[in-house]
Amino acid sequence: MDLAIDILIGVMAAATPLVFAAIGEIVVEKAGVLNLGVEGMMIVGAIAAFAASIATGSPTIGVLAALMAGVLMALLFGILTLTLLSNQVATGLALTMFGLGLSSLVGQSYTGMAAAPFPRLDIAGLSTLPVIGRLLFARDALFYLSLALVAATAYGLTRTRAGLVLRAIGENHDAAHAIGYRVVAYRYLAVLFGGACAGLGGAYLSLVQTPFWVEKMTAGRGWIALALVVFAAWRPERALAGAYLFGGISVLQLHTQAVGFRVDAQILAMIPYLVTILVLVLMSADRTRLKFSAPACLGKPFFAAA
Amino acid sequence: MKAPLLRLDGLTKRFPGVVANEDVSLDVVRGQIHALLGENGAGKSTLVKMIYGIMRPDAGEMRFEGKPYAPANPAEARARGIGIVFQHFSLFDAMTVTDNIALGLPVTQCGPDLSYRIGKLSTSYGLTIDPARIVGTLSVGERQRVEIIRCLLQVPRLLIMDEPTSVLTPLEVDMLFATLRRLSFEGCAVLYISHKLEEISALCGSATILRGGRVIATCDPRRETARSLAEMMIGTTLAPTSPLVAQEGPVCLAVNQLSLPSDMPFGVDLDDVAFDVRRGEILGLAGVAGNGQSELMDALTGERMAAVAEAITLDDTAIGHLGPVERRKLGMAFVPEERLGHAAVPDLSLTDNTLLAAAAGDGLIWRGWVRKRKARHFAERIVATFDVRTTGPQQSARALSGGNLQKFIVGREILLDPAVLIVAQPTWGVDAGATAAIHQALLDLAAKGCAIVVISQDLDELFALATRIAVIAQGRLSQPAPTASLTIEAIGQAMGGGTTAAPVKREPVDA
Numbered sequence: 155m156d157l158a159i160d161i162l163i164g165v166m167a168a169a170t171p172l173v174f175a176a177i178g179e180i181v182v183e184k185a186g187v188l189n190l191g192v193e194g195m196m197i198v199g200a201i202a203a204f205a206a207s208i209a210t211g212s213p214t215i216g217v218l219a220a221l222m223a224g225v226l227m228a229l230l231f232g233i234l235t236l237t238l239l240s241n242q243v244a245t246g247l248a249l250t251m252f253g254l255g256l257s258s259l260v261g262q263s264y265t266g267m268a269a270a271p272f273p274r275l276d277i278a279g280l281s282t283l284p285v286i287g288r289l290l291f292a293r294d295a296l297f298y299l300s301l302a303l304v305a306a307t308a309y310g311l312t313r314t315r316a317g318l319v320l321r322a323i324g325e326n327h328d329a330a331h332a333i334g335y336r337v338v339a340y341r342y343l344a345v346l347f348g349g350a351c352a353g354l355g356g357a358y359l360s361l362v363q364t365p366f367w368v369e370k371m372t373a374g375r376g377w378i379a380l381a382l383v384v385f386a387a388w389r390p391e392r393a394l395a396g397a398y399l400f401g402g403i404s405v406l407q408l409h410t411q412a413v414g415f416r417v418d419a420q421i422l423a424m425i426p427y428l429v430t431i432l433v434l435v436l437m438s439a440d441r442t443r444l445k446f447s448a449p450a451c452l453g454k455p456f457f458a459a460a
Numbered sequence: 461m462k463a464p465l466l467r468l469d470g471l472t473k474r475f476p477g478v479v480a481n482e483d484v485s486l487d488v489v490r491g492q493i494h495a496l497l498g499e500n501g502a503g504k505s506t507l508v509k510m511i512y513g514i515m516r517p518d519a520g521e522m523r524f525e526g527k528p529y530a531p532a533n534p535a536e537a538r539a540r541g542i543g544i545v546f547q548h549f550s551l552f553d554a555m556t557v558t559d560n561i562a563l564g565l566p567v568t569q570c571g572p573d574l575s576y577r578i579g580k581l582s583t584s585y586g587l588t589i590d591p592a593r594i595v596g597t598l599s600v601g602e603r604q605r606v607e608i609i610r611c612l613l614q615v616p617r618l619l620i621m622d623e624p625t626s627v628l629t630p631l632e633v634d635m636l637f638a639t640l641r642r643l644s645f646e647g648c649a650v651l652y653i654s655h656k657l658e659e660i661s662a663l664c665g666s667a668t669i670l671r672g673g674r675v676i677a678t679c680d681p682r683r684e685t686a687r688s689l690a691e692m693m694i695g696t697t698l699a700p701t702s703p704l705v706a707q708e709g710p711v712c713l714a715v716n717q718l719s720l721p722s723d724m725p726f727g728v729d730l731d732d733v734a735f736d737v738r739r740g741e742i743l744g745l746a747g748v749a750g751n752g753q754s755e756l757m758d759a760l761t762g763e764r765m766a767a768v769a770e771a772i773t774l775d776d777t778a779i780g781h782l783g784p785v786e787r788r789k790l791g792m793a794f795v796p797e798e799r800l801g802h803a804a805v806p807d808l809s810l811t812d813n814t815l816l817a818a819a820a821g822d823g824l825i826w827r828g829w830v831r832k833r834k835a836r837h838f839a840e841r842i843v844a845t846f847d848v849r850t851t852g853p854q855q856s857a858r859a860l861s862g863g864n865l866q867k868f869i870v871g872r873e874i875l876l877d878p879a880v881l882i883v884a885q886p887t888w889g890v891d892a893g894a895t896a897a898i899h900q901a902l903l904d905l906a907a908k909g910c911a912i913v914v915i916s917q918d919l920d921e922l923f924a925l926a927t928r929i930a931v932i933a934q935g936r937l938s939q940p941a942p943t944a945s946l947t948i949e950a951i952g953q954a955m956g957g958g959t960t961a962a963p964v965k966r967e968p969v970d971a
Contacts, residue, residue, distance in 0.1 A: 326551070
């Protein structure tokens with residue numbers, strides 16, 4: 155029983171960075187922007203969190219540093235693609251490579267160091283419940299935040315005015331502009347939100363999940379998050395489920411080895427991508443459905459010619 | 461004389477290299493339907509964008525209800541009581557009617573009772589619509605109703621309609637006019653932009669005519685003829701097109717039992733379509749947009765293959781399984797509806813665009829090598845023959861105005877001397893002068909023995925060109941009948957879509 159709980163906690167820990175990054179990217183893509191720089195923003199967030207928490211001894215400051223770092227990376231992306239109208243795909247790829255390089259450079263002196271343990275935040279009255287208490291109510295603050303973020307994003311996108319406008323802009327930016335919405339401003343906010351989320355995902359990685367710095371420690375999680383967005387058909391609650399599924403696969407990898415059941419780690423590492431490709435194929439088999447879920451203006455540059 | 465509701469005084473707007481509006485002044489009176497007439501590029505859109513706060517004038521001033529009016533953005537224009545229905549609807553396909561309307565209203569008007577208010581208003585104006593429908597599943601006429609309801613919910617004093625009838629069936633036009641007349645009766649002024657002259661004479665109480673960004677004349681359209689208005693618009697006299705004398709040539713292109721499921725979201729499946737076209741004949745296919753025309757066009761060009769090769773035959777050869785290049789080699793030519801991106805590559809030069817379509821037929825490519833000089837001469841010949849206004853064949857397709865590019869594309873296909881020409885919406889958004897030129901070119905081509913199929917929503921156009929007309933509705937094609945035996949009203953009935961009595965039936969997409 156304890157082993158099962160340990161495994162589940164491991165799954166949740168592995169999934170949480172994916173939840174942050176995927177939720178951020180869903181908002182970005184719903185606004186019609188394709189930011190492929192998630193991996194880069196995550197890794198910069200991870201090193202910023204690690205460095206700041208080593209320097210100050212405060213995990214909170216570490217988390218805030220990651221958030222800021224993610225926002226700054228996203229701002230760079232926003233200026234390039236939204237103001238200077240550079241190609242979103244190329245800029246996103248460049249952002250990832252830039253982030254990986256920058257984090258390695260900054261992280262040189264931190265290699266092998268360990269971060270202060272991230273504080274546990276027990277929810278009074280609930281954390282002592284059997285099983286559920288340990289699983290859900292005796293965790294860290296970022297874990298709670300990730301769940302709250304999913305709920306808030308799902309609600310915000312479908313039930314609020316701002317969410318409606320954001321979706322409208324991703325659906326048809328010319329029409330939104332003609333009605334009088336500030337397309338570029340909304341997109342900046344969405345992109346910055348995406349950066350903040352990716353930064354938080356990175357912080358979770360380097361402060362909670364594996365609390366020490368390893369070069370390129372995101373190891374493709376940014377790409378999994380991007381795949382998750384499509385996998386989840388741009389719905390936050392599905393992204394949560396997908397993140398736990400993909401997180402579960404990565405944890406499974408460790409435990410199968412422990413019990414001597416031999417599956418090559420490389421094969422397990424491939425599974426999220428294979429599943430995503432499968433989902434993509436299934437979705438695009440019915441073109442009418444794909445059109446329904448993908449924002450129609452995704453990746454298209456907007457220029458207010460009028 | 462009543463005090464004007466909207467007064468424009470000396471409005472000027474310059475763009476790099478172009479003066480879009482120069483010293484434009486006009487008055488719109490309360491409750492009046494005022495026409496704004498002009499060819500493409502005459503400056504109508506720019507003027508409207510300034511009134512609606514999308515652009516700001518470089519000089520001149522506006523007054524609305526007697527007070528100075530300089531809207532910084534569309535929200536301010538709406539707050540002052542100005543509504544607009546754009547030619548290209550500002551709607552969001554994947555969202556519901558209610559969401560779409562909410563996006564165009566101030567937050568304070570978007571309470572939970574919005575759906576109810578939409579229902580109430582649409583009933584009282586006869587603009588039937590279901591607030592819960594996804595906009596992508598609506599017909600064009602229904603989409604326009606969504607736009608109009610969005611405006612009316614804000615109780616406008618001035619409603620701007622930008623080319624509202626270009627996509628409507630005759631019956632829908634009548635319903636729209638009834639709505640506009642009622643609004644005018646209730647005191648709402650309408651600024652009505654169009655280049656369809658008959659309807660302006662029927663609807664509008666006064667008209668301002670723009671040419672080259674300047675006001676050419678202000679007149680009472682009820683005292684003018686369509687011809688006199690057209691001549692004021694284009695500044696020259698129009699040569700009448702000579703009608704085609706029907707010749708009984710042999711059947712050239714035949715379509716038989718063509719059924720094809722659509723591969724587009726919100727598309728229409730082709731259902732047992734059959735027709736044939738003789739040499740020297742123009743067959744007109746009428747229908748409201750979105751009734752299977754795009755699917756039929758794809759099937760005829762070979763962009764999509766028919767299930768059975770025999771479904772389409774050219775001179776008794778089955779061609780249903782051939783792609784566009786093979787069909788072109790057999791003497792077919794095509795003018796797709798969308799000029800930029802389908803009929804022409806926007807960023808390529810006119811020469812390269814000639815090459816792409818004509819290579820198969822005219823020896824512009826020799827053993828895999830492009831014969832640049834020959835291609836350029838061909839492009840120059842198109843430009844000269846069809847009076848395309850351009851700086852030369854090296855200019856990119858995107859740089860040409862809509863009408864000029866259309867002349868170029870139609871010209872390119874005609875100069876290939878095809879046995880069969882398939883044309884979709886030959887004059888959509890093209891001004892009167894270019895329209896006349898394109899019509900004459902098609903008639904001349906038919907007279908030389910080419911079999912032509914014209915797919916169009918514009919009934920006036922079909923009546924001017926076609927020897928026989930068939931109607932496409934819901935992916936089915938009616939039996940073609942000689943044009944002389946038909947009336948616009950009868951065709952309009954057959955086109956059917958968008959009436960309250962017979963709503964366009966569509967399969968739910970997200971079932």
